Amino acid sequence: MRRKLIAGNWKMNGSLGALAELDAIEAAATGTPGVDVAVAVPATLINPAVERVSAVAIGAQDVHQGECGAHTGCISAVMVREVGARFSIVGHSERRADQAESDAHVKGKAEAARAAGLSVILCVGESLEDRDAGRAEQVVTDQLARSLPQGAAGEWLSVAYEPIWAIGTGRTPTVEDVAAMHGALRARLRELAGGEADAIRLLYGGSVNDANAAALLGAGDVDGALVGGASLTAAKFVPIIEAAAKLG
Numbered sequence: 450m451r452r453k454l455i456a457g458n459w460k461m462n463g464s465l466g467a468l469a470e471l472d473a474i475e476a477a478a479t480g481t482p483g484v485d486v487a488v489a490v491p492a493t494l495i496n497p498a499v500e501r502v503s504a505v506a507i508g509a510q511d512v513h514q515g516e517c518g519a520h521t522g523c524i525s526a527v528m529v530r531e532v533g534a535r536f537s538i539v540g541h542s543e544r545r546a547d548q549a550e551s552d553a554h555v556k557g558k559a560e561a562a563r564a565a566g567l568s569v570i571l572c573v574g575e576s577l578e579d580r581d582a583g584r585a586e587q588v589v590t591d592q593l594a595r596s597l598p599q600g601a602a603g604e605w606l607s608v609a610y611e612p613i614w615a616i617g618t619g620r621t622p623t624v625e626d627v628a629a630m631h632g633a634l635r636a637r638l639r640e641l642a643g644g645e646a647d648a649i650r651l652l653y654g655g656s657v658n659d660a661n662a663a664a665l666l667g668a669g670d671v672d673g674a675l676v677g678g679a680s681l682t683a684a685k686f687v688p689i690i691e692a693a694a695k696l697g
C-alpha cells in the first residue's frame with residue numbers, strides 16, 4: 450500500500466514573508482500522519498523553509514545533473530541537500546520548454562538527485578496536440594521510459610503525470626482519463642523496472658484544487674498530487690492534504 454504524497458510546487462513565487470504559509474501546512478501535515486506532505490520552494494527559500502518546518506519535506510524545483518563545475522546559475526543536488534532539501538522535482542514541463550531540457554537531461558538530474566540522497570519527483574505529460582491526436586498514452590509512457598533513472602524502484606521516486614494543457618489553466622482531464630494514464634504508466638514501470646516498480650508513487654498534477662482533489666486523488670493508481678497555484682497559500686493547500694487523508 451503506497452502512502453499518499455501531496456507535494457506543492459511554488460514555482461517562481463514566494464518571498465521570505467511567504468514562508469509564514471508553511472506554519473498552517475506544517476500543522477496539517479502533523480495532523481495527518483498517514484499523508485506525506487512536501488513543498489518545493491524557490492532555491493533561495495530552501496534553507497529558511499527547512500529551519501521553519503519538520504513534518505513538511507522541503508525540496509528543490511530542479512537540480513543540475515552534475516555535482517559542481519562551470520555551469521553559471523545552476524545548482525547541484527549536493528548543494529540543495531547540504532542546506533536541508535529532502536527531494537527535487539525534475540523534468541517539469543516548464544523547464545523542458547523554457548530551458549530545452551531533454552529526457553536525457555531529466556534522467557541525469559534524477560540520477561544526480563538520488564546519488565545526493567534526495568527523493569525525486571519526475572514529471573511527464575502530453576501537449577494538447579498529443580491528447581487531441583489520441584497519442585497521449587504513447588507519448589507520456591515513452592517520455593517516462595527515456596527519463597527514468599537507473600535503479601528506479603522504491604519510495605524515493607515518484608512520477609508526476611502533468612498534462613501540459615491542464616497546468617495553471619483550470620482544466621483537468623476526466624477522472625477516467627487520469628486513471629487510464631496512471632494505469633498505462635504503472636504497466637510501463639513494471640515492464641521497465643519489474644515488481645520493484647510497484648513502490649513508485651504516481652502523482653497527478655494540473656489544476657488540482659480543493660474542489661476536485663477528492664475525485665482526482667480517488668482515481669485508480671493515483672498516489673498523490675503535485676500542486677502548483679493552490680499550494681501557494683495554506684488556505685487552498687491544506688484542504689487538498691485533508692482530502693488525501695480521508696482517502697487513506
Ligand SMILES: O=C[C@H](O)COP(=O)(O)O
Pocket residue numbers: 458541611615616617618654655656657675676677678679
Ligand atoms: O507543478 C505543478 C504543476 O505544474 C501544476 O500547477 P497548477 O496546479 O498551478 O496547475
